[in-house]
Amino acid sequence: MSSGRLVLEAKGLHRNYGSVVAVDDLDLSMSEGEFLTIVGPNGAGKSTLLSMLSGAMRPTTGSVSVCGEQLDFGRQEWRHRIGMLSHQGFLYDRMTVEENLHFYGKLFGVTDLEDRIASRLRRVGLSERARSEVRKLSHGMRQRASLARALLHDPDVVLLDEPYSGLDPAASLVLRDVLEELKDGRRTVVMVTHNLREGLEMATRIAIQVAGRFHWEGSLKGAGWEDFESRYHRVVEGRV
Amino acid sequence: MSTYLTQVWAILRKDLVLEIRSRERVGAMCAFAVLTGVLFNFSIDTTTVRPNEVATGLIWMTLIFGGLLGVGRTFHLESQDGALQGILMSPAPKDAIFIGKLIANFVLLFVVSLLVLGVFGLFFGIDLGRNLSWVVFVLGIGSLGFVAVGTLFAAVAEGTHLRETLLPVLVFPLMVPMVIYGVGAMMPLLSGRPFTEVEGNVRMLGAFALAAVAAGAVLFRYVVED
Numbered sequence: 001m002s003s004g005r006l007v008l009e010a011k012g013l014h015r016n017y018g019s020v021v022a023v024d025d026l027d028l029s030m031s032e033g034e035f036l037t038i039v040g041p042n043g044a045g046k047s048t049l050l051s052m053l054s055g056a057m058r059p060t061t062g063s064v065s066v067c068g069e070q071l072d073f074g075r076q077e078w079r080h081r082i083g084m085l086s087h088q089g090f091l092y093d094r095m096t097v098e099e100n101l102h103f104y105g106k107l108f109g110v111t112d113l114e115d116r117i118a119s120r121l122r123r124v125g126l127s128e129r130a131r132s133e134v135r136k137l138s139h140g141m142r143q144r145a146s147l148a149r150a151l152l153h154d155p156d157v158v159l160l161d162e163p164y165s166g167l168d169p170a171a172s173l174v175l176r177d178v179l180e181e182l183k184d185g186r187r188t189v190v191m192v193t194h195n196l197r198e199g200l201e202m203a204t205r206i207a208i209q210v211a212g213r214f215h216w217e218g219s220l221k222g223a224g225w226e227d228f229e230s231r232y233h234r235v236v237e238g239r240v
Numbered sequence: 241m242s243t244y245l246t247q248v249w250a251i252l253r254k255d256l257v258l259e260i261r262s263r264e265r266v267g268a269m270c271a272f273a274v275l276t277g278v279l280f281n282f283s284i285d286t287t288t289v290r291p292n293e294v295a296t297g298l299i300w301m302t303l304i305f306g307g308l309l310g311v312g313r314t315f316h317l318e319s320q321d322g323a324l325q326g327i328l329m330s331p332a333p334k335d336a337i338f339i340g341k342l343i344a345n346f347v348l349l350f351v352v353s354l355l356v357l358g359v360f361g362l363f364f365g366i367d368l369g370r371n372l373s374w375v376v377f378v379l380g381i382g383s384l385g386f387v388a389v390g391t392l393f394a395a396v397a398e399g400t401h402l403r404e405t406l407l408p409v410l411v412f413p414l415m416v417p418m419v420i421y422g423v424g425a426m427m428p429l430l431s432g433r434p435f436t437e438v439e440g441n442v443r444m445l446g447a448f449a450l451a452a453v454a455a456g457a458v459l460f461r462y463v464v465e466d
Contacts, residue, residue: 054329055329056325056328056329058465073465076330076331076332076333077331079329079330079331080331082329084329086322086325088321088322088325089321089322090321090322090323090325090326090327090329091321091323091326092254092258092317092320092321092323093320093321094257094258094261094262095254095257095258099257103250103253103254104326104330106246106247106249106250107247107250107251107327107330107331107332108330108331109243109246109247109331134321149326
């Protein structure tokens with residue numbers, strides 16, 4: 001449930017690659033506890049938007065604020081508040097899951113690191129593979145290890161870029177359970193996905209992004225995902 | 241330990257752990273050093289030249305070419321699974337990331353430089369005993385300057401499609417002062433001259449290394465940030 005405290009705010013966010021506009025003058029406000037799912041076709045600028053919200057990419061114009069603090073690339077403190085799960089895991093193949101988490105924990109200045117690692121690994125169901133090298137894990141396990149990494153420093157804002165990509169149904173189920181736990185009312189989550197059904201399950205808000213803009217924004221409000229799917233196609237095809 | 245030093249140590253430790261497990265870079269550098277020594281041994285007639293003078297230049301050139309093999313791949317470690325982005329999205333200052341990688345590269349290159357010295361000492365019959373500690377000191381300073389330039393430009397090259405092809409073009413022109421002062425310091429030392437004779441060259445080499453480290457630490461963020 002949303003408490004009303006503004007956590008994530010983007011104003012006039014714009015990014016272009018040469019003459020190609022990826023994100024076009026986009027505004028976004030999210031309160032604590034909200035779970036926004038952004039869907040849209042390939043090339044809609046969803047991942048670019050997420051990269052700018054995470055501070056991995058500078059906007060061409062516009063600004064992003066987290067908990068009232070504008071992302072300033074000269075200072076790094078705001079990075080403590082953001083956790084990102086991308087389709088790339090940011091993990092080192094030749095290090096164990098535990099070593100990877102330990103490494104990122106040190107970079108983020110996590111204090112109770114050993115306890116935190118144990119707790120995160122339990123949460124994603126990887127305690128027994130803590131000492132396995134990442135290269136020996138299945139894709140689903142890697143994704144869960146990446147999720148543990150993204151949540152290690154207890155971020156206020158969690159950004160998920162295609163978290164279900166390449167997962168089999170069993171692995172998707174495990175990931176969904178973990179993501180469901182993120183809806184603890186304290187975290188603000190933005191998820192980008194192609195998968196409408198999985199994207200809608202957890203969302204408190206939904207946005208359909210086409211050509212760098214939100215062309216539709218709202219919530220399901222009891223409507224089935226089939227209704228949303230037909231709306232999605234109408235929006236993407238420009239019929240709304 | 242301060243947060244900054246903890247972050248530097250985390251990067252340094254991670255790079256060394258990955259290198260110990262893969263042995264990709266140090267293996268390539270050592271193989272290059274030994275094979276180059278062998279080839280020069282057969283291609284130069286040491287009875288017609290002064291071995292100390294020829295060997296000094298060859299040691300530095302071998303160090304630069306071999307070092308480029310290892311230092312040039314320093315960001316390949318990060319390219320797997322987007323790990324560089326993961327590091328850049330952490331609160332670790334960019335200069336801490338640079339310093340951590342620089343120290344890791346220095347450790348690897350310094351080990352290789354000792355091997356190069358041993359190989360050329362053996363093949364060219366150089367008496368290393370008299371000034372060995374000063375020669376190692378000079379090689380250490382030179383290695384530091386080289387890895388500072390190499391680490392920065394490896395980051396530049398990693399962001400282009402040319403990668404290793406581009407790296408020598410960027411790095412070699414900046415190595416000219418290092419070669420001039422490094423050879424200028426080491427040649428007399430290998431001939432048994434006292435350190436006081438080469439102090440000026442060593443100071444210049446040290447100044448070059450410090451300037452390269454400082455410039456790298458400042459410029460690194462502009463190279464890696466989008």
